[in-house]
Amino acid sequence: MKQFRSMTYPYVAWITVMIVVPMLLIVLYAFTQSGNDVLTFRFTFDNFVRFVTDKIFRAVLWRSLYIAFFTTLICVLLGYPIAYAIAHLSEHGETVMILLITMPTWVNMLVRTYAWLGILKDDGVLNAFLGLFGIGPVTMLHTSFAVILGMVYNFIPFMILQIHTSLNKMDKNLLNAAADLGANNVQSFLRVTLPLSLPGVVSGITLVFLPAVSSFFIPKLLGGGQYVLVGNVIESQFLTSGDWNFGSAISMIMAVIIMLSMYFTRKIDVSVASGGKE
Amino acid sequence: MDEKKSRRIGGKIILALTLLFFYFPIFYIIVFSFNDSRSLTKFSGFSLRWYEKMFSDSAMTEAILYTVLIAVIATLVSTVVGTITAIGLSRSSKVLTAIVERVNDLPVMNPDIVTAISLLMFFSVLAVKKGFLTMLLAHIMFCIPYVMLSVTPKLRSLDPNLIEAALDLGATPFQALTRVIVPQIRPGIVSGALIAFTMSFDDFVISYFTTGNGVNNISILVYTMSKRVNPSINALSTIVILLITVALGIVNIVPIIREKKEKKKQ
Numbered sequence: 001m002k003q004f005r006s007m008t009y010p011y012v013a014w015i016t017v018m019i020v021v022p023m024l025l026i027v028l029y030a031f032t033q034s035g036n037d038v039l040t041f042r043f044t045f046d047n048f049v050r051f052v053t054d055k056i057f058r059a060v061l062w063r064s065l066y067i068a069f070f071t072t073l074i075c076v077l078l079g080y081p082i083a084y085a086i087a088h089l090s091e092h093g094e095t096v097m098i099l100l101i102t103m104p105t106w107v108n109m110l111v112r113t114y115a116w117l118g119i120l121k122d123d124g125v126l127n128a129f130l131g132l133f134g135i136g137p138v139t140m141l142h143t144s145f146a147v148i149l150g151m152v153y154n155f156i157p158f159m160i161l162q163i164h165t166s167l168n169k170m171d172k173n174l175l176n177a178a179a180d181l182g183a184n185n186v187q188s189f190l191r192v193t194l195p196l197s198l199p200g201v202v203s204g205i206t207l208v209f210l211p212a213v214s215s216f217f218i219p220k221l222l223g224g225g226q227y228v229l230v231g232n233v234i235e236s237q238f239l240t241s242g243d244w245n246f247g248s249a250i251s252m253i254m255a256v257i258i259m260l261s262m263y264f265t266r267k268i269d270v271s272v273a274s275g276g277k278e
Numbered sequence: 279m280d281e282k283k284s285r286r287i288g289g290k291i292i293l294a295l296t297l298l299f300f301y302f303p304i305f306y307i308i309v310f311s312f313n314d315s316r317s318l319t320k321f322s323g324f325s326l327r328w329y330e331k332m333f334s335d336s337a338m339t340e341a342i343l344y345t346v347l348i349a350v351i352a353t354l355v356s357t358v359v360g361t362i363t364a365i366g367l368s369r370s371s372k373v374l375t376a377i378v379e380r381v382n383d384l385p386v387m388n389p390d391i392v393t394a395i396s397l398l399m400f401f402s403v404l405a406v407k408k409g410f411l412t413m414l415l416a417h418i419m420f421c422i423p424y425v426m427l428s429v430t431p432k433l434r435s436l437d438p439n440l441i442e443a444a445l446d447l448g449a450t451p452f453q454a455l456t457r458v459i460v461p462q463i464r465p466g467i468v469s470g471a472l473i474a475f476t477m478s479f480d481d482f483v484i485s486y487f488t489t490g491n492g493v494n495n496i497s498i499l500v501y502t503m504s505k506r507v508n509p510s511i512n513a514l515s516t517i518v519i520l521l522i523t524v525a526l527g528i529v530n531i532v533p534i535i536r537e538k539k540e541k542k543k544q
Contacts, residue, residue: 004451007366008374011359011422015381018419022396023384029399082296085289097293099530104300106522108480110497111515114504115303118310118318125306125319153299214389217482217501231391238395238487248399251392262387 026255029248047249057233057250064230067144067219068212071151075208076201078152079159083200086160087167098164105157113150113221120146120222142224150218155211159204166200167193206265210258230254304519311512318509328513338499338514344410345495349478352417357471359418360425365459367426368433382423393420394487401488408490416488417478424477425470432466433459472529476522 033042051057086097104112119126120140127137140146170193178188216231223229230250237247314323332338367375385393397419401412436459444454460467482497489498496518503511 004366004369007362008370011363019381019384022400025399026396081292085292088289106476107519110482110500111518114500115307121319123319214391234391255388255392
């Protein structure tokens with residue numbers, strides 16, 4: 001069966017030009033000095049050294065990881081009960097809820113993030129609401145709170161959907177068996193439901209952490225101009241200060257961190273999944 | 279029994295709060311798009327002035343046009359190319375398949391900003407002027423892997439004997455392709471096209487880095503305009519929400535209508 005093989009050739013050529021070459025450019029620029037001609041490269045590690053040794057950039061990297069970590073943690077803690085509640089609805093209710101949770105993700109992320117501006121303002125609705133209880137006004141816009149809130153709002157649907165899928169795959173008879181064998185609700189949740197839903201939690205974590213660590217418009221819109229994460233540093237290297245070599249090095253560091261964490265979570269995912277089946 | 283009941287009520291409360299969290303900002307933006315004043319926090323009366331302003335603002339109407347145009351072209355091209363390539367790969371060696379899949383993973387798994395700057399440098403090194411064409415090429419590039427991801431599983435579950443049978447019965451390979459394979463994998467193609475459309479329609483990061491020459495899409499416009507209060511963005515956002523809801527509605531309702539029609543035929 002060779003008839004259709006040649007149909008792949010155009011795409012192989014396309015990805016070589018449009019994916020492989022541009023990615024190699026990042027590597028090339030990351031390891032060369034700025035101001036080089038296209039033909040005379042001078043290899044260097046300076047770009048990486050600069051990122052690791054510079055106090056400001058280290059703080060930015062640290063802050064990005066910290067924000068992404070808390071975003072992911074909150075998404076797990078809130079997403080799990082939500083997914084659990086959905087899984088316990090009637091079949092019809094489940095379909096409707098999943099559709100309702102998916103719908104906002106189809107609306108432009110920028111638009112949804114922008115929507116929070118008016119809500120979080122000092123004289124916004126949220127502060128008006130808090131004012132009813134005699135609290136505030138609390139400054140929320142342009143704080144870490146606003147940035148994490150924006151990220152949770154944008155990314156938690158991925159977590160809910162992943163956990164829900166793994167809860168749904170679970171054989172409900174296992175819970176009956178656990179109950180028959182004398183387990184109470186808490187025990188059967190901790191010993192049966194939770195371990196079986198872990199693969200969903202793990203893939204949810206990657207789906208939230210990845211965009212959280214690299215996002216640059218959420219910190220810009222909700223964190224204000226002063227709030228800088230790794231994504232913002234990369235943006236400014238390419239669009240304002242024009243230091244492509246340094247920008248490439250930062251991108252490469254970020255891509256490697258993310259690829260490695262994806263690789264390891266996939267491994268955990270596989271071992272958890274096979275462990276659960278046994 | 280009581281415990282079960284209270285758990286069910288607890289679940290309902292959690293879900294109600296979830297929906298409030300998801301939909302409040304969206305309704306907020308829709309309501310304030312009809313606000314008479316500039317304020318984003320105080321509603322002072324119903325008016326359509328921000329819609330009038332939006333439609334008289336050429337930057338905004340152009341952005342809507344570019345967004346739709348690019349999404350349509352990128353969807354068409356990536357659906358055709360992605361489907362053809364996926365079919366070709368299903369008949370190719372494992373090594374080639376693995377290589378293409380790994381390369382496809384790069385834009386899917388990498389943060390958007392990494393893909394974006396790689397293209398920015400690529401276009402600049404080639405001295406291609408950034409604008410409509412570069413943005414379109416970028417969109418086609420990141421849409422194709424998603425089409426392939428949704429078509430390939432359908433191809434895997436396809437019975438290879440079907441194609442053999444078609445060829446034995448005298449069909450040309452092209453006929454086997456269009457009459458046998460494509461109809462069988464149609465659901466995968468449709469969902470791939472849908473994913474491609476929304477990916478392109480909603481994209482901000484890659485568009486932002488690969489465009490130039492005053493060509494903006496809706497996301498870029500929202501990003502650049504949101505630095506100061508501009509209620510026209512609310513109107514624009516409401517239009518976006520409306521477009522996506524209508525598109526989703528059609529996608530979800532059309533199959534139901536078609537099913538009913540087919541039942542009537544029988």
